[in-house]
Amino acid sequence: MKKAYWIAKYKKINDPEALGKYAERAKKVIEAFGGRSLVRGGKYITFEGEDFIRTVIWEFENIDVATKCHNSKDYQEAWDLAKNTIVRDLMIVEGV
Numbered sequence: 001m002k003k004a005y006w007i008a009k010y011k012k013i014n015d016p017e018a019l020g021k022y023a024e025r026a027k028k029v030i031e032a033f034g035g036r037s038l039v040r041g042g043k044y045i046t047f048e049g050e051d052f053i054r055t056v057i058w059e060f061e062n063i064d065v066a067t068k069c070h071n072s073k074d075y076q077e078a079w080d081l082a083k084n085t086i087v088r089d090l091m092i093v094e095g096v
Helices: 016-032 063-071 073-080
Strands: 004-013 036-040 054-060 086-094
Touching (some): 004 016, 016 036, 016 073, 016 086, 063 073, 063 086
Antiparallel strands (some): 004 054, 004 086, 036 054
């Protein structure tokens, strides 16, 4: 199976503290599903399209595992900590 990538592009962060609590808890859940952090913030340059203030990319064994992680009770509880204070795009995409 092909690897999968969980890509989160943050448009607005209204409560950095809530984001920190979510990130701390979500990291543990994602890693429990075998997720490996590739990008978590950092410098960036936007050449085309909409600008995002933060990008996060996780690599998973495959799209099924990434989807199970996202839909898990533990991840959803972590997301509840920040979902009302953040605007983001989130997708899971299969690699080549």
